[in-house]
Amino acid sequence: MSVAPVHHTQVNFDPGLFPKAAELFHAAHSGKYNTIVCIGSIRGGKSFGVGGVLMTLHKRYPHSRSIVVRDTLANLRTTTLPTIEKLMPTGFVKQFKGDPQFQWKFTNGSSFQFFAEQDSADPERKRWNGLEVNYIWLEQGEELQETTYEKALERRGSYFIPSHIGPTPPSIIFITLNPTDTWGRQFYDMWVTNTLPDNICVINFMLDDNGALDPAFKESLEQLKLKNPAKYKRFVKAMWDVREKTGGEWYHEFDYLKHTRSKEEGGVPFLPDIPEVHGTYDFNTVPYMTLLLFQLQRASMKLQIRFFKEYCYANPSNSTAKVSEAAAKDYLMPFRKSFTYHGDRQGENRVEGEGNFRRFDRVRSTLAPFLHSRSNGVNKAVVVSAIWRDFINDVLAGNVPDVEVLIDEEKCPNLVKDLGNTKEGPDGIKKEKAKDANGTVYEKNGHCLSAFTYGVGAVLFDYFQQWKKQRGRIAE
Numbered sequence: 001m002s003v004a005p006v007h008h009t010q011v012n013f014d015p016g017l018f019p020k021a022a023e024l025f026h027a028a029h030s031g032k033y034n035t036i037v038c039i040g041s042i043r044g045g046k047s048f049g050v051g052g053v054l055m056t057l058h059k060r061y062p063h064s065r066s067i068v069v070r071d072t073l074a075n076l077r078t079t080t081l082p083t084i085e086k087l088m089p090t091g092f093v094k095q096f097k098g099d100p101q102f103q104w105k106f107t108n109g110s111s112f113q114f115f116a117e118q119d120s121a122d123p124e125r126k127r128w129n130g131l132e133v134n135y136i137w138l139e140q141g142e143e144l145q146e147t148t149y150e151k152a153l154e155r156r157g158s159y160f161i162p163s164h165i166g167p168t169p170p171s172i173i174f175i176t177l178n179p180t181d182t183w184g185r186q187f188y189d190m191w192v193t194n195t196l197p198d199n200i201c202v203i204n205f206m207l208d209d210n211g212a213l214d215p216a217f218k219e220s221l222e223q224l225k226l227k228n229p230a231k232y233k234r235f236v237k238a239m240w241d242v243r244e245k246t247g248g249e250w251y252h253e254f255d256y257l258k259h260t261r262s263k264e265e266g267g268v269p270f271l272p273d274i275p276e277v278h279g280t281y282d283f284n285t286v287p288y289m290t291l292l293l294f295q296l297q298r299a300s301m302k303l304q305i306r307f308f309k310e311y312c313y314a315n316p317s318n319s320t321a322k323v324s325e326a327a328a329k330d331y332l333m334p335f336r337k338s339f340t341y342h343g344d345r346q347g348e349n350r351v352e353g354e355g356n357f358r359r360f361d362r363v364r365s366t367l368a369p370f371l372h373s374r375s376n377g378v379n380k381a382v383v384v385s386a387i388w389r390d391f392i393n394d395v396l397a398g399n400v401p402d403v404e405v406l407i408d409e410e411k412c413p414n415l416v417k418d419l420g421n422t423k424e425g426p427d428g429i430k431k432e433k434a435k436d437a438n439g440t441v442y443e444k445n446g447h448c449l450s451a452f453t454y455g456v457g458a459v460l461f462d463y464f465q466q467w468k469k470q471r472g473r474i475a476e
Contacts, residue, residue: 017211021049024203028053028172029060033201034156037141037175037187041238043213044205046176047080050137052087054174057135058110059092061169063161065111066135069152071143073116076102080139081114109165117148125151132159136173142180149175149183179240188240207236229257230420233409237262241417250389250429250449253396254419260409268308268408271295272335278377279327280455281343283320283359286442287434288312290451291323292415293331296459302404305456310412310448320359324366332370339370342458343451345380382457384428384450391464392456400463405456418448 020038027036038046051068058064068084070076081102092106102114118127128151136152138144157171177184191202207218225232233242233256242256261268274295282290291311297304309330311323332339347359360378364371382388395403409416422445423430429450431443457464 040205045210062108068137146183282451289318320362415448
């Protein structure tokens with residue numbers, strides 16, 4: 001089915017201006033999905049898209065019913081209602097009911113109702129009992145309770161159109177969602193890991209997908225970028241794992257604006273004129289095996305430590321050999337570079353049950369053509385500890401005046417996430433626990449942070465020694 005603009009509206013619903021809405025249209029009319037989740041940046045057109053597509057479904061299926069749910073009546077009145085009024089074909093509405101016009105009847109017998117969650121007044125969702133609808137739209141899902149989503153699962157498709165009137169449409173729950181760590185995050189996590197069930201569709205709406213935005217609005221967002229770069233990245237760039245500082249971060253001097261470079265800013269490109277590539281390893285293999293690549297460059301009287309690429313490989317490629325082979329294929333071989341490696345000192349210990357084999361032996365065998373007499377940069381004095389935390393925080397803060405750390409935001413997303421989010425625990429960094437599909441407990445975070453510490457600590461070891469002398473001897 002093709003989609004054309006809906007005319008005779010106050011603001012035309014034109015898929016030419018909203019390309020992701022056209023994708024949403026086809027998903028909703030395909031009959032393949034019972035849940036469609038629209039994620040992405042603020043003002044990306046998610047709500048406008050869902051509202052417009054719902055109108056086409058009501059037009060296609062006479063006598064169908066839908067509700068849109070927000071957390072409060074006030075939010076329905078001030079935000080959702082004006083959005084729907086903009087895209088509604090005025091000739092399609094037959095009757096308004098409620099205050100203010102919260103029940104709409106259409107000329108073909110379909111109906112659309114605005115419905116407030118009202119969690120505090122109705123914690124058990126008793127108002128949902130007996131509700132019969134075909135479509136449920138959970139607007140701003142991050143502001144709704146998971147109980148509401150569960151109730152929507154219960155009531156979805158509860159209305160059947162009498163067969164002599166017309167066909168009953170496939171039921172759908174629509175969810176619009178800004179970056180969140182609440183129940184709605186499950187859809188984002190399944191989307192990024194390619195584990196979505198066949199009946200759930202996730203569509204990512206970005207700011208540039210909303211062709212109706214005034215350019216002046218986009219320009220105003222640049223002020224937010226300067227004032228609060230974490231909020232800008234999370235809600236405008238839809239980087240779900242970027243969070244504002246709440247206190248207790250291990251590397252509390254890490255600053256998104258200062259230390260990362262986005263694609264729009266040119267990133268942190270690989271520099272082919274620099275003869276040496278550095279790599280730093282963390283040997284945990286769940287959720288991924290970690291290799292971070294960086295270069296050292298003298299620029300404007302500063303030593304730049306330039307992280308330009310990460311390899312965080314999950315099963316079945318979560319091995320030292322796989323990440324090393326990737327680095328060789330992408331950079332060392334085509335650019336004929338030599339390689340210096342750093343990483344967890346335990347990688348030089350014998351692996352139990354494997355004779356004299358050490359994990360760094362795999363690095364040395366895999367990357368042998370690119371190594372030289374000083375390639376082993378593993379510094380056993382560099383560990384993830386309080387004193388190294390304090391030193392690297394001083395580096396990040398600019399208190400080691402001739403050193404600068406730069407990280408490519410797009411090519412090192414796990415590193416950026418780790419540095420921004422990992423907290424301090426009672427015995428070091430705070431590890432977030434999770435379970436894999438087999439029920440095995442693993443540590444979700446800290447792996448890139450550890451590799452970063454090993455690499456930065458190794459190349460700045462002389463700076464560290466001087467820093468220790470200046471601040472006085474501290475027990476390690």
